[in-house]
Amino acid sequence: MLVFLAGGAGYIGSHTAVELQNSGHDIVIADNYSNSSPEVIKRISELTHRDVAAYEADVCDKAAMLRIMTAHRIDCVMHFAGLKAVGESVKKPLAYYRNNIDATLTLLECMQKCDIHSIVFSSSATVYGEENPYPYVETMPRGRCSNPYGWTKSMMEQILEDAARADPRLSVVLLRYFNPIGAHQSGLLGEDPQGVPNNLMPYVAQVAVGRRDHLTIFGHDYPTPDGTCRRDYIHVMDLAAGHVRAVEYAAEHKGTAVFNLGTGMPYSVLDIVTAFERNSGVRVRYEFGPRREGDLPEFWADADKARKILGWSASRNLDDMCRDSWNWQKRNPAGYKTGCL
Ligand code: NAD
Ligand code: UD1
Secondary structure (H helix, E strand, C coil), X not given: CEEEEECCCCHHHHHHHHHHHHCCCEEEEEECCCCCCCHHHHHHHHHHCCCCEEEECCCCCHHHHHHHHHHCCCCEEEECCCCCCHHHHHHCHHHHHHHHHHHHHHHHHHHHHCCCCEEEEEEEHHHXXXXXXXXXXXXXXXXXXXXXXXXXXXXXXXXXXXXXXXXXXXXXXXXXXXXXXXXXXXXXXXXXXXXXXXXXXXXXXXXXXXXXXXEXXXXXXXXXXXXXXXXXXXXXXXXXXXXXXXXXXXXXXXXXXXXXXXXXXXXXXXXXXXXXXXXXXXXXXXXXXXXXXXXXXXXXXXXXXXXXXXXXXXXXXXXXXXXXXXXXXXXXXXXXHCCCC
16 A cells, blocks of 8 residues: 655654555655654665655645645555644644644545545544543543643544544544654664653653753652553554554545554553663663643553454563663664764
């Protein structure tokens, strides 16, 4: 199949691009590089020994999307393109609603025009909101989100569901990611946040490599076994494999399907620090700080549906995740800006 990856130069899109090509699919990428770099395309190509058709384009640019969709016989769209920094979304809600919702509407409208009937969407566990009990199951209703980023995901899920309800030819797969970490085992691809990382693993890795002095652990008085928050961390290559199964599922089913992509196993912030130290041999300095607003004490996935229906489950453990995150950070201390060591 030919898969169009909107936002495919980003962290999850780039790993999925490799996994798709290695599974015999073809890809086309469009990205405006607002949170990535053209260097990523070179590295995907290096890893797969194949040329990659890549366009520098904004997914909200309808004319550009139509040009790409008419130039290639696309079977499925994977929609990764979005702004994703939770704190920034609170400060700049309109930019988040404009970019994220507009990109989704533009893709759906262009797909309709070009007779493309299959889309896999990057959603998030954040749509379960603040009230649902864990583990989160796909049958639970979407909840109240604590920030505009989360609301964009919730609204985009609704838009995609409505589009599928109105067009019986359309297939929509909503993938709710839990906490993706890790990197491609080669160390050529990984997560390269701009500025100070918001998320835990890139922060830990940057402390280990000497770019940051210490980690602040947000809260140690939560009602969890060690007092720090627990999350369902999943290796980005397992996530990428889940996308390959999702695209194949979408080719055979119409309507909307929702899948959690998680391991079903929660780990605390202190578990992550300890596992990272064990796998890198480097000490990670940390201090306890106050709780971060909007953080839930713990949540994790019920991963049964993806296992039963997609035949997919995560195969990599926490040690694999930490080892690969460290390998990426060590080989690319300043991210994609400098060559890989
Ligand atoms: P990322 O920022 O690394 O990748 C997103 C890519 O989309 C970037 O390359 C960026 O340049 C591009 N982009 C953004 N807006 C665009 C636009 N208008 N036109 C063209 N390109 C655009 O993020 P990621 O971690 O790879 O996440 C991918 C998707 O998964 C996002 O939608 C994100 O919200 C979602 N998600 C991520 C996580 C996570 O922890 N990383 C968790 C849940 C959901
Ligand atoms: C966050 C977002 C979520 C988004 C996800 C992926 C919030 C409230 N939630 O999830 O909407 O889908 O990222 O982008 O931001 N931590 C520290 N110190 C740090 C960083 C993190 O202690 O410097 C802790 C956090 O308190 C949390 C855990 O590490 O308990 C994981 O944090 P993070 O990686 O930001 O993910 P989430 O908060 O689960």
